[in-house]
Amino acid sequence: MKLIVRHQTIYRYANSAGRVAMLLRLMPVSTPAQTVIDWHVSVNDAPVTGFRANGHGEMQAVWTQRDGLDRAVIVAQGLVETHATNGVLGMPASRIDPRYFLRESPLTQASDAIRAAALAVPAGGGALARLHAWSAAVSDAVRYRTGVTSVSTTAAQAFALGAGVCQDHAQIFIAGARAMGLPARYVSGYLLADEDNELHETHGWAEALVPGLGWVGFDPSNRVCVTERYLRLACGIDADEAAPIRGSVTAAGDISIDADVRIAQAQEGIQERQLQRQQQQLAPPSLPMG
Known part of the structure; x- marks a missing residue:
């Protein structure tokens, strides 16, 4: 089965954040149960690079922003083929x-x-x-x-x-x-x-x-x-340690979080076109930055 995923998380800061640091575990890896075909992660429309394997063999990256920031829009999206392995x-x-x-x-x-x-x-x-x-x-x-x-x-x-x-x-x-x-x-x-x-x-x-x-x-x-x-x-070891996004922020006041996941089964032979269409049709409306 081939799955198309778009996962968007929006952090809004009541006051401009002086510094934001996030540990992102949003990059799946290939295992006997899944094969990653295409996957990208971005924050505020800028690609996140520097993913490295951690001790579990999973990928993670640290994203930081030191200038004033009133929101961070994190998007993980891609195409993965999954396999039946009886768990x-x-x-x-x-x-x-x-x-x-x-x-x-x-x-x-x-x-x-x-x-x-x-x-x-x-x-x-x-x-x-x-x-x-x-x-x-x-x-x-x-x-x-x-x-x-x-x-x-x-x-x-x-x-x-x-x-x-x-x-x-x-x-x-x-x-x-x-x-x-x-x-x-x-x-x-x-x-x-x-x-x-x-x-x-x-x-x-x-x-x-x-x-x-x-x-x-x-x-x-x-x-x-x-x-x-x-x-x-x-x-x-628990839900907190396995969280896809963990972070810290300074001088931001109240923080609100909106998350949305869209997932669908890809149609054989047209996965790339369907992926692009899914990203356009299923994505929640983007918000103006700044």
Whole structure:
């Protein structure tokens, strides 16, 4: 499957920002599950260069602006071919020891309730079967509901609430997998959703390390392992570390953020023309700068 993506994020600063620095993890890399055909990242219409591989083997770049700035428009767009692997990513090149993903973070610390629920999952059938069962248990225990959690909500809080969104499902899954002794990590990226449930934001899911198989992607929110409808961007110990954009700003006052993701399946044989058309038709109206 070939996917066309346009992801636009607009930061607006109430007062001119004296200095803005952003870590951009918006450049997907080719893996057994995806092949990057064409991809570009820009800020305020200027191409971002200098992407380098980090310890995870993923691409990142730092963008800085030291002059007065009242908004930053970040656009990532391109064409990627995805492949059906039954969720199996394997063991892509990485300088990070997988045991790093056994560590807890404030967002993924397992509460007693999460630990008890995860360890109650039958161990028969091996690690993969146990993780499938745990993913289903998370989905059953935490109803998908928007507006009740935020980016700062922890796995323990969302589990106690019994409701949340993809970030919450993924972080609860991660907390439980680590309680089982299996490394697990958060993944940010894109999902080509059904026509009746179109998404206009990034998506989050989890990967767990299955002995003898490698990293496997689980999406408790949709009760599936990752399919060819998923496009992977970045991973981390939790949602914060895996965020596609992280930044700091000085002397900016209030900051507002608007994000919009448009994703579609490319038509065979006319991908480049369709990509150009998608960029023109699906892009939200551009805003004047300055």
